[in-house]
Amino acid sequence: MSERLSVRKTYKLYIGGAFPRSESGRSYAVTGAKGEFLANASKASRKDVRDAVTAARKAFAGWSAATAYNRGQILYRIAEMLEGRRAQFVSEVAEADGVSGKKAGELVDAAVDRLVWYAGWSDKISSLRGSSNPVAGPYFNLSTPEPTGVVGIVAPPMGPLFGLVSVIAPVIVTGNTCVVIASERAPLPSITLAEVLATSDLPGGVVNILTGSAGEMAPWLAGHMDVNGIDLTGADAELAQKCEELAAENLKRVLRPNGKTDWAADPGTGRMTAFLETKTVWHPIGI
Amino acid sequence: MIFEYAPAPESRDVVDIRPSYGLFINGEFVDGSGTPFKTVNPASEETLAEVAAATEADVDRAVQAARKAFGVWSALPGSERAKYLFRIARIIQERARELAVLESLDNGKPIKESRDVDLPLVAAHFFYYAGWADKLQYAGYGTTPLGVAGQVIPWNFPLLMLAWKIAPALACGNTVVLKPAETTPLTALLFAEICQQADLPPGVVNIVTGAGDTGAAVVGHPDVDKVAFTGSTEVGRLIAKSVAGTNKKVTLELGGKAANIVFDDAAIDQAVEGIVTGIFFNQGHVCCAGSRLLVQESIAEELLSSLKRRLSTLRLGDPLDKNTDIGAINSAAQLAKIRELSEAGEAEGASRWSPACPLPDKGFWFPPTVFTGVSQSHRIAREEIFGPVLSVLTFRTPAEAVEKANNTPYGLSAGVWTEKASRMLWMANRLRAGVVWSNTFNKFDPTSPFGGYKESGYGREGGRHGLEAYLKEIS
Numbered sequence: 001m002s003e004r005l006s007v008r009k010t011y012k013l014y015i016g017g018a019f020p021r022s023e024s025g026r027s028y029a030v031t032g033a034k035g036e037f038l039a040n041a042s043k044a045s046r047k048d049v050r051d052a053v054t055a056a057r058k059a060f061a062g063w064s065a066a067t068a069y070n071r072g073q074i075l076y077r078i079a080e081m082l083e084g085r086r087a088q089f090v091s092e093v094a095e096a097d098g099v100s101g102k103k104a105g106e107l108v109d110a111a112v113d114r115l116v117w118y119a120g121w122s123d124k125i126s127s128l129r130g131s132s133n134p135v136a137g138p139y140f141n142l143s144t145p146e147p148t149g150v151v152g153i154v155a156p157p158m159g160p161l162f163g164l165v166s167v168i169a170p171v172i173v174t175g176n177t178c179v180v181i182a183s184e185r186a187p188l189p190s191i192t193l194a195e196v197l198a199t200s201d202l203p204g205g206v207v208n209i210l211t212g213s214a215g216e217m218a219p220w221l222a223g224h225m226d227v228n229g230i231d232l233t234g235a236d237a238e239l240a241q242k243c244e245e246l247a248a249e250n251l252k253r254v255l256r257p258n259g260k261t262d263w264a265a266d267p268g269t270g271r272m273t274a275f276l277e278t279k280t281v282w283h284p285i286g287i
Numbered sequence: 288m289i290f291e292y293a294p295a296p297e298s299r300d301v302v303d304i305r306p307s308y309g310l311f312i313n314g315e316f317v318d319g320s321g322t323p324f325k326t327v328n329p330a331s332e333e334t335l336a337e338v339a340a341a342t343e344a345d346v347d348r349a350v351q352a353a354r355k356a357f358g359v360w361s362a363l364p365g366s367e368r369a370k371y372l373f374r375i376a377r378i379i380q381e382r383a384r385e386l387a388v389l390e391s392l393d394n395g396k397p398i399k400e401s402r403d404v405d406l407p408l409v410a411a412h413f414f415y416y417a418g419w420a421d422k423l424q425y426a427g428y429g430t431t432p433l434g435v436a437g438q439v440i441p442w443n444f445p446l447l448m449l450a451w452k453i454a455p456a457l458a459c460g461n462t463v464v465l466k467p468a469e470t471t472p473l474t475a476l477l478f479a480e481i482c483q484q485a486d487l488p489p490g491v492v493n494i495v496t497g498a499g500d501t502g503a504a505v506v507g508h509p510d511v512d513k514v515a516f517t518g519s520t521e522v523g524r525l526i527a528k529s530v531a532g533t534n535k536k537v538t539l540e541l542g543g544k545a546a547n548i549v550f551d552d553a554a555i556d557q558a559v560e561g562i563v564t565g566i567f568f569n570q571g572h573v574c575c576a577g578s579r580l581l582v583q584e585s586i587a588e589e590l591l592s593s594l595k596r597r598l599s600t601l602r603l604g605d606p607l608d609k610n611t612d613i614g615a616i617n618s619a620a621q622l623a624k625i626r627e628l629s630e631a632g633e634a635e636g637a638s639r640w641s642p643a644c645p646l647p648d649k650g651f652w653f654p655p656t657v658f659t660g661v662s663q664s665h666r667i668a669r670e671e672i673f674g675p676v677l678s679v680l681t682f683r684t685p686a687e688a689v690e691k692a693n694n695t696p697y698g699l700s701a702g703v704w705t706e707k708a709s710r711m712l713w714m715a716n717r718l719r720a721g722v723v724w725s726n727t728f729n730k731f732d733p734t735s736p737f738g739g740y741k742e743s744g745y746g747r748e749g750g751r752h753g754l755e756a757y758l759k760e761i762s
Contacts, residue, residue, distance in 0.1 A: 065716075131736075136734075245532075284726055
């Protein structure tokens with residue numbers, strides 16, 4: 001009896017909750033750590049970037065208005081779905097990074113734990129970032145954090161799953177929506193993560209994932225006038241400077257790359273607060 | 288009816304204006320290398336003083352002085368820094384009248400505003416941040432100062448913006464090089480004297496006067512660790528671009544085009560007062576001014592007639608007169624911009640109205656002006672006028688009000704007038720703006736964070752939040 005021929009997966013983009021191919025029809029060959037062919041990934045175009053921003057903007061009103069409890073539940077649900085697909089991610093991470101199955105397993109576990117950690121922040125970050133302000137007059141005065149809006153993310157080239165989850169979760173847990181440029185070198189786990197997101201009750205458009213050339217796509221995202229913030233963690237110095245200059249056009253909030261990030265360390269609140277605004281509401285007190 | 292008031296001018300003898308001023312570097316007044324410029328009283332066009340212009344080399348000296356002082360200042364215990372700031376706050380209170388008169392002379396704002404709003408807030412701001420200096424470890428932003436802060440401020444609230452910049456910077460252990468606006472340098476230079484009176488260590492505060500190129504030199508200096516800017520969105524963009532690829536931390540407080548939204552159940556008389564405060568306070572030279580009035584269609588006619596009646600009682604004239612409500616426009620250039628946009632408003636089809644309001648012969652003046660029949664596409668509904676000009680639009684439903692209010696690249700402030708609390712909070716949730724004043728407008732307090740969404744800039748000034756701009760992120 002001959003060995004069964006396996007059914008391969010087609011890796012596409014993730015935009016607005018759907019999995020389209022790039023409108024450009026382009027793809028590129030993704031290889032593993034040893035140079036072996038793994039799959040063809042979609043090579044997203046400028047039009048795909050714009051479609052993804054439109055989807056993220058459309059999702060923003062609903063996601064930002066969802067209760068913090070609800071957002072926390074959904075992030076926890078993503079962790080559950082990821083855990084359920086552990087074996088698949090372990091094999092993809094091992095192939096992409098050329099690490100042992102044991103090491104890949106640790107990275108997948110860390111990604112699950114990171115999601116659980118951020119899930120709990122949804123209804124706590126306000127206590128840290130908000131305040132009631134004792135103004136010198138008869139006024140009620142309250143400051144609360146609110147999401148910045150649509151955030152572009154250049155995901156770290158290394159850490160195709162753990163790094164990716166570590167940049168997406170802090171942006172969306174507070175109510176932002178995002179367009180992510182996945183690791184160009186190792187994009188496959190990002191699309192498998194999209195399958196997890198699509199089955200976690202996360203509304204379509206909250207996270208949009210594009211694969212392809214970061215150098216090509218990041219400037220379009222940075223210069224897009226309907227994007228409110230950009231995380232340049234995965235950009236090299238030259239690309240980051242170019243993107244920051246483009247981002248100035250509509251005064252995007254910019255999270256600059258910070259050398260080599262140690263993803264295993266306590267992430268702190270900085271990735272959340274980079275994309276939070278503070279709103280202060282006044283009202284007179286009287287009878 | 289209008290009552291005749293006898294003139295009640297505040298005496299200008301309380302302040303001694305020197306014929307010329309130098310730069311304040313390393314605790315001393317020194318000559319600048321650029322061509323000195325004149326600062327004028329916008330209410331009379333009389334020259335008040337000649338002021339030194341700082342060149343790139345002067346700015347470099349100021350930054351070096353600040354760098355040297357940073358070692359000493361940041362090493363002081365927070366409790367000692369606090370005492371310097373408390374001392375400065377007290378001297379400001381002691382010399383408040385002098386500062387208020389000087390502010391009105393140089394800026395053109397009515398003395399009742401400089402005396403009753405600007406100066407009390409300036410002193411309060413120093414007093415507030417003084418208290419933080421030895422409590423940073425409780426604030427949640429770490430305790431490590433950034434270094435030298437380069438700060439560039441506008442002409443609309445010269446001394447108040449100085450306080451917003453300098454007080455938190457010093458409390459956190461930074462030293463500063465501050466550039467006041469070209470048309471309003473005098474109170475900053477008097478503040479330099481106050482630093483001397485307070486025995487503040489030399490170099491902790493440096494004041495460099497000049498025009499835009501001086502500001503660019505401050506922002507662009509490689510040894511500046513932090514840039515804080517308040518001013519136009521246009522310049523804010525240039526600054527954001529210029530710091531790309533550096534490690535400079537930046538906060539920007541930029542323009543606005545705030546909606547002041549009045550519902551049919553609002554207390555009309557209070558709303559009218561709020562509309563007046565919103566757009567005619569400080570001649571409308573306010574980034575968070577309520578320059579777009581959104582009024583619910585069913586009460587538009589009634590509200591507008593009340594508003595026009597109220598505007599007819601405003602007194603425009605001598606800024607030093609204690610009865611003056613509307614002072615002078617700060618400069619000829621600003622007056623030209625207000626005129627240009629107002630003419631565009633008429634040309635695009637909106638109806639223009641001003642109360643009968645004689646303007647003084649000399650100086651820069653613009654009457655309170657209301658445009659009705661304004662549509663969202665009109666320039667006067669989209670562009671910041673930064674003058675006493677109100678654009679009136681109408682809406683039918685709360686959702687339409689939100690849609691129109693948020694239909695701007697700016698997001699600094701907004702106003703909501705309704706007697707229904709749940710509707711007020713519903714609106715406040717949906718308005719994309721950093722400050723929402725409900726049933727009030729243009730209120731400020733050192734404990735209350737202030738700053739914008741979107742193209743109104745980033746970062747907050749005031750409150751615990753205001754410390755973040757001047758401390759190293761904990762990573």
